[in-house]
Amino acid sequence: MAALYTGKEVDTAVISKLYPTRSHTGAAQGGIGAALGNLEEDHWEWHAFDTVKGGDYLSDQDVVEVMCKDAIDIVYELEHMGLPFDRTSEGRISQRRFGGHTNNKTKKAVMRTCNAADRTGHMILQTLYQQCIKNNVNFFDEFQVVDLIFEEGECRGVVAYEILTGELHVFHAKGVMIATGGWGRVWSVTSNALTLTGDLNAILLRNGYPMEDMEFFQFHPTGLHKLGILITEAVRGEGGVLINSEGERFMNRYAPTVKDLASRDVVSRAIYLELQAGKGINGERYVHLDITPETVNHYFKEDDARAVDGKLRSITAEYVQEKLEDISDFCETYLGIEPTKDPIPVHPTAHYAMGGIPTDVDSRVFSDENNTILSGLYSAGECACISVHGANRLGSNSLLDLVVFGKRGGHVMVQEVKEKEFGKIDAQKAIDKVQAEFDAILNSKGQNSPNEIREEMQILMTDKVSVFRTKEGMQESVAKLRKLKERFKSIKVSDTSKCFNLELLEAWEVGCMLDLALVTAKSALARQESRGAHAREDYTERDDANWLKHTIAFLNSDGSITLKYKPVTVTKYKPQKRVY
Amino acid sequence: MKKRTLKIKRFNPTKDKKPYWQEFVVEAEDTDRILDALNHIKWYVDGSLTMRRSCAHGICGSDAMCINGKNLLACKALFKEVGDDVTIEPLAGLPVIRDLVVDMEPFMEHYRTVLPYFISETPPPSYGERLQSIEERKIFDDTTKCILCAACTTSCPSFWARGEYIGPSAIVQAHRFIFDSRDDGAAARLDILGNADGVWRCRTIYNCTNACPRGIEVTKAVGEVKKEILFSTL
Ligand SMILES: Cc1cc2nc3c(=O)[nH]c(=O)nc-3n(C[C@H](O)[C@H](O)[C@H](O)COP(=O)(O)OP(=O)(O)OC[C@H]3O[C@@H](n4cnc5c(N)ncnc54)[C@H](O)[C@@H]3O)c2cc1C
Ligand code: SF4
Numbered sequence: 001m002a003a004l005y006t007g008k009e010v011d012t013a014v015i016s017k018l019y020p021t022r023s024h025t026g027a028a029q030g031g032i033g034a035a036l037g038n039l040e041e042d043h044w045e046w047h048a049f050d051t052v053k054g055g056d057y058l059s060d061q062d063v064v065e066v067m068c069k070d071a072i073d074i075v076y077e078l079e080h081m082g083l084p085f086d087r088t089s090e091g092r093i094s095q096r097r098f099g100g101h102t103n104n105k106t107k108k109a110v111m112r113t114c115n116a117a118d119r120t121g122h123m124i125l126q127t128l129y130q131q132c133i134k135n136n137v138n139f140f141d142e143f144q145v146v147d148l149i150f151e152e153g154e155c156r157g158v159v160a161y162e163i164l165t166g167e168l169h170v171f172h173a174k175g176v177m178i179a180t181g182g183w184g185r186v187w188s189v190t191s192n193a194l195t196l197t198g199d200l201n202a203i204l205l206r207n208g209y210p211m212e213d214m215e216f217f218q219f220h221p222t223g224l225h226k227l228g229i230l231i232t233e234a235v236r237g238e239g240g241v242l243i244n245s246e247g248e249r250f251m252n253r254y255a256p257t258v259k260d261l262a263s264r265d266v267v268s269r270a271i272y273l274e275l276q277a278g279k280g281i282n283g284e285r286y287v288h289l290d291i292t293p294e295t296v297n298h299y300f301k302e303d304d305a306r307a308v309d310g311k312l313r314s315i316t317a318e319y320v321q322e323k324l325e326d327i328s329d330f331c332e333t334y335l336g337i338e339p340t341k342d343p344i345p346v347h348p349t350a351h352y353a354m355g356g357i358p359t360d361v362d363s364r365v366f367s368d369e370n371n372t373i374l375s376g377l378y379s380a381g382e383c384a385c386i387s388v389h390g391a392n393r394l395g396s397n398s399l400l401d402l403v404v405f406g407k408r409g410g411h412v413m414v415q416e417v418k419e420k421e422f423g424k425i426d427a428q429k430a431i432d433k434v435q436a437e438f439d440a441i442l443n444s445k446g447q448n449s450p451n452e453i454r455e456e457m458q459i460l461m462t463d464k465v466s467v468f469r470t471k472e473g474m475q476e477s478v479a480k481l482r483k484l485k486e487r488f489k490s491i492k493v494s495d496t497s498k499c500f501n502l503e504l505l506e507a508w509e510v511g512c513m514l515d516l517a518l519v520t521a522k523s524a525l526a527r528q529e530s531r532g533a534h535a536r537e538d539y540t541e542r543d544d545a546n547w548l549k550h551t552i553a554f555l556n557s558d559g560s561i562t563l564k565y566k567p568v569t570v571t572k573y574k575p576q577k578r579v580y
Numbered sequence: 581m582k583k584r585t586l587k588i589k590r591f592n593p594t595k596d597k598k599p600y601w602q603e604f605v606v607e608a609e610d611t612d613r614i615l616d617a618l619n620h621i622k623w624y625v626d627g628s629l630t631m632r633r634s635c636a637h638g639i640c641g642s643d644a645m646c647i648n649g650k651n652l653l654a655c656k657a658l659f660k661e662v663g664d665d666v667t668i669e670p671l672a673g674l675p676v677i678r679d680l681v682v683d684m685e686p687f688m689e690h691y692r693t694v695l696p697y698f699i700s701e702t703p704p705p706s707y708g709e710r711l712q713s714i715e716e717r718k719i720f721d722d723t724t725k726c727i728l729c730a731a732c733t734t735s736c737p738s739f740w741a742r743g744e745y746i747g748p749s750a751i752v753q754a755h756r757f758i759f760d761s762r763d764d765g766a767a768a769r770l771d772i773l774g775n776a777d778g779v780w781r782c783r784t785i786y787n788c789t790n791a792c793p794r795g796i797e798v799t800k801a802v803g804e805v806k807k808e809i810l811f812s813t814l
């Protein structure tokens with residue numbers, strides 16, 4: 001989105017380690033939130049309140065208001081770019097229910113999430129890429145950024161590794177926007193792509209810049225059993241219910257009003273508690289997500305769920321097939337089941353990073369806990385932390401976040417870059433630094449497998465730093481991660497080829513993830529409360545008196561971590577107890 | 581867990597004069613993806629084995645390859661469907677870069693020629709969306725699913741015979757806009773697709789439809805574009 005705005009005004013290069021259309025935004029299924037009110041009453045202020053409440057009051061409310069207000073125009077803008085949204089019978093953009101999005105008066109779920117079947121992210125990604133082609137934006141596909149160049153406290157470019165040739169290139173820039181997505185691959189069961197390894201977040205940490213709120217990582221309640229592939233919340237939006245081994249729709253007990261459409265942290269914890277109580281299906285660690293018309297219609301009746309026209313809601317198999325085509329395809333391909341006939345086995349899956357690079361409302365990066373602006377650097381999307389999502393993101397707010405703040409960042413970059421000369425850089429020094437890092441990996445005499453290290457880290461993080469956390473578990477994680485980092489110093493990479501050496505790059509990515517895992521565990525260990533996605537068994541309540549603040553974590557050159565804090569911006573919405 | 585044999589076509593331009601076959605034996609479940617086995621080999625047996633992959637569930641289009649003679653996404657092909665003995669080659673018709681990685685540039689070039697973006701001569705409403713009926717939206721729904729994996733184009737004999745042929749994928753992309761009621765670029769696109777290396781090279785062999793991992797009725801889309809060209813020249 002940013003490139004589209006800068007590309008029209010100033011020389012812009014988009015550097016991506018994947019072909020841009022392979023980005024994981026293409027996996028987003030459910031939709032993008034905006035209070036258009038196409039099907040029923042809705043207001044952006046309601047959207048803002050829901051976002052703040054969903055974030056367990058850790059969101060900065062000024063930026064939430066900007067996002068929810070901008071949402072309406074940006075969705076129309078996407079439509080004007082040709083995005084093929086589904087339509088209502090009046091020909092307007094179709095909207096569906098999603099977890100945590102409510103009518104603030106009745107407290108019931110509201111239709112706010114704009115969708116294009118269950119491949120909204122795919123359509124957004126395609127549409128933005130198409131517009132970039134139309135506007136002749138320059139792409140450097142399959143170039144992996146491996147360092148940022150800082151001189152005199154300013155970001156002045158990047159070093160990128162050309163995957164095809166193994167050559168290092170310096171891109172000298174007046175402004176750099178980081179939009180590199182999440183790092184779900186730190187965990188073993190995840191909805192994230194193999195390439196979501198948080199490279200740029202690690203690079204910033206290593207250059208002395210902080211990450212915000214890293215302890216808040218979202219576990220989506222419904223990943224496919226064992227695989228972690230995401231089953232969108234839209235399944236529950238369309239009426240799907242979660243069922244335990246006793247055939248009970250257990251969300252009634254945890255969230256009496258919105259039930260299966262409570263926010264994700266609440267639902268993930270509920271599933272964990274059911275599993276812990278031995279109520280997993282067949283004694284295994286999963287529950288059922290049931291979207292068969294028979295079950296759904298039964299609960300519609302029980303809940304007296306009404307459609308906008310006042311009629312009792314009901315669904316048919318054809319409707320499910322049409323609205324949830326890709327989901328049906330995943331279930332059939334990987335599990336051999338048909339969601340219109342069989343319940344889907346699911347459990348929580350590592351999904352989304354609420355934390356990340358601290359930024360302001362125009363996507364400028366902060367270099368410390370005092371919100372000092374780091375000149376020349378911008379960031380938007382999942383890798384950034386503005387923070388709109390606080391301690392827990394609502395579904396359909398991420399696609400929104402990345403277009404809203406991508407656009408705002410793009411605008412500001414154009415203005416700032418136009419007023420600036422190129423700063424001096426030492427290109428050779430920048431290349432030598434990275435070359436030394438890669439040579440160390442290639443020439444290492446060690447025997448440790450980076451893949452084993454990655455696997456151990458992933459299992460550790462899934463065991464100890466996931467839906468529920470304890471002091472002991474996190475202390476153990478920190479200690480083990482330090483050992484893994486030690487072992488990483490003597491790894492072995494067999495491939496020395498210059499052409500498409502993905503073994504080398506993947507090994508380097510393991511190093512990035514180890515740093516992010518460590519910062520996550522340390523930030524989590526320090527936060528002695530439960531808030532949003534950070535749920536501790538030893539501190540079970542939210543503690544606004546001591547912890548209504550953002551964590552700002554620095555990685556020091558000796559590998560230790562310094563934690564600082566900054567206040568949360570509260571405007572209209574005073575922290576209240578959170579019930580769904 | 582069962583033993584499976586993967587026979588993979590290998591080639592590294594920095595040391596091999598020509599491609600060769602290599603066999604790996606791995607343990608895998610019936611429900612494992614071919615990609616799981618390839619990752620296992622890469623991570624624990626031979627780190628030099630090279631293939632693109634990202635999402636691992638059939639939505640990014642990175643890992644189309646020729647598996648037992650058929651173009652499939654390795655992350656969507658399970659052993660229970662493919663069998664115990666699996667032969668894997670790179671996609672045909674595109675230059676091989678290394679092992680299972682091909683040069684996508686010729687493919688992307690064809691894609692770019694069909695003006696694969698929304699073109700509208702009428703300004704949008706000053707507030708709100710352009711209207712489109714559910715029926716109008718449905719006409720081009722199928723072709724919005726394309727993930728540019730190239731499985732269709734590289735299974736097409738007409739494309740193998742002549743690399744200049746624009747190929748089914750680019751036609752699918754054009755279809756998505758030609759049949760969008762809001763778009764005004766159809767005439768320009770039909771012009772491009774009506775030329776010698778456009779739709780008329782399609783011989784209706786259906787390989788593309790069979791190859792498409794997104795279940796797009798590719799041949800039908802090509803047929804609809806052909807018809808549209810005929811009507812527009814009447
Ligand atoms: C399965 C799934 C479903 C989801 N559904 C929804 C939904 O319905 N609604 C919603 O709002 N959100 C949803 N989300 C969340 C949302 O999709 C993501 O948070 C969002 O798409 C992230 O977009 P991004 O642009 O920040 O990053 P990405 O789309 O992941 O793009 C990252 C880009 O950075 C590049 N990159 C990374 N590292 C480097 C490097 N070192 N050098 C060069 N390039 C690099 C990659 O090549 C890629 O192009 C979903 C997420 C998942 C996983
Ligand atoms: S039409 Fe199907 S096979 Fe062809 S590129 Fe698109 S998704 Fe791949």
Ligand code: FES
Nearest residue numbers: 634636640641655
């Ligand atoms: S890895 Fe994305 S389609 Fe197979």
